Amino acid sequence: MSQESNDIRLLLVVGIAAMLMLFISLLLIFIFTQRKKLQYQNQVQALQDIQKNQLIEAAIRSEEIERHRIAEELHDEIGAILGAASLHFYNVKIEDCDESSQTIYQKGRVLLDDGISKIRGISHNLHSSILQEFGLNEAVGHFCGKLAHESLIEINVNLDNRYPTRAAQNDISIYRIVQEFINNIIKHARPNKIMISSIYQNNYLDLTINHNGNGLTQAQFEELRFKRDGLGLKNIQNRIILLKAELKLAQQTDDFSINISVPIF
Numbered sequence: 001m002s003q004e005s006n007d008i009r010l011l012l013v014v015g016i017a018a019m020l021m022l023f024i025s026l027l028l029i030f031i032f033t034q035r036k037k038l039q040y041q042n043q044v045q046a047l048q049d050i051q052k053n054q055l056i057e058a059a060i061r062s063e064e065i066e067r068h069r070i071a072e073e074l075h076d077e078i079g080a081i082l083g084a085a086s087l088h089f090y091n092v093k094i095e096d097c098d099e100s101s102q103t104i105y106q107k108g109r110v111l112l113d114d115g116i117s118k119i120r121g122i123s124h125n126l127h128s129s130i131l132q133e134f135g136l137n138e139a140v141g142h143f144c145g146k147l148a149h150e151s152l153i154e155i156n157v158n159l160d161n162r163y164p165t166r167a168a169q170n171d172i173s174i175y176r177i178v179q180e181f182i183n184n185i186i187k188h189a190r191p192n193k194i195m196i197s198s199i200y201q202n203n204y205l206d207l208t209i210n211h212n213g214n215g216l217t218q219a220q221f222e223e224l225r226f227k228r229d230g231l232g233l234k235n236i237q238n239r240i241i242l243l244k245a246e247l248k249l250a251q252q253t254d255d256f257s258i259n260i261s262v263p264i265f
Contacts, residue, residue, distance in 0.1 A: 056238045063235075064172060074123040082116045121146060136171045137163065137198075140178055144196060147186065155182075155194045159207075163200040166264060173239040174207070174262060180232050181209055181258055189213025189256070205262045215256025218249045 089112060094105050131139035137159040148155040165171055178196070185191060191213030198207040216224070225233035240247045245262040 053242060056242050060173065060239060060242060074119055078119055082112065082119060086112050086116060131171060131175050132168060135165050136175060137161065139171075139175050140196065143175075143179060144182065144194075147182065153186065153192055153194065155196070158195070158197045160198045160200040160205075163198065163205055164264070170243060170262070170264075173243055174205070174260070177236050177239050177260060178207070178209070180236050184232060185209070185211050185213060185215070189215050193255075200264070203264050205260075205264055207260045207262070209258040210252070210255050212255045215251065215258075216249050217251055221247075221249050 086109075089109060092105070094102050097105070130142055134142075140159060141157045144155040144157050147153070182194065182196075185194060189211060191211040193212045195210040196207070197210075198205060200206075221233060225237050236247070240260070243262050245260055248257075248259045248261075250257050250259075
């Protein structure tokens with residue numbers, strides 16, 4: 001009887017051990033399978049991120065090429081035609097015309113000169129030559145200087161001169177982000193004061209735009225950039241993704257702020 005009890009006890013121990021081994025084996029197989037599944041998902045996600053960045057980069061590069069093409073056509077074709085028209089206009093003799101005709105002529109000259117100036121300004125904004133020649137800070141300062149008007153809007157620029165240009169393509173993206181934001185602020189927020197400042201430290205460029213207009217919060221920006229008429233905001237977000245930067249919009253006590261933090265490699 002004792003021998004049978006020992007045999008039964010041994011069988012129970014062996015059975016329990018076998019069940020434990022089976023359970024541990026199944027658990028290890030499950031953990032291994034989940035780990036492989038997670039690795040596969042991470043690889044797929046990484047590949048999707050790479051493809052997404054490549055698509056964004058290709059779209060931005062195409063946009064920049066198109067900007068340059070339009071800028072050159074405006075400057076070389078339209079600018080040349082308007083310049084020739086101005087030359088002919090200035091050689092018209094109006095001494096024998098009546099006062100009304102002279103007034104119309106003078107008004108036409110002013111409008112033509114204004115049109116030539118506007119075309120030249122648009123061409124320079126579309127083309128990034130000043131950025132390539134003088135750097136990001138000079139390009140931003142030049143752009144804001146053309147927009148500022150003493151009686152309508154005051155734009156102050158205080159950019160860190162320590163910022164180095166390491167990747168010209170990144171500087172173009174930063175410049176386009178600033179352009180888009182400033183244009184949107186002037187068009188929609190209606191401020192009378194804008195302040196642009198930057199600090200470069202620890203391989204990061206922190207660029208801040210403050211204004212006293214009717215601005216956007218982060219939540220409003222996230223909502224608007226997905227709408228059909230929010231193409232400009234979507235372009236900003238695409239460039240932010242490409243730069244691996246962080247964008248934060250906030251409402252302060254007396255103004256709105258836009259902060260762009262860009263890693264500089």
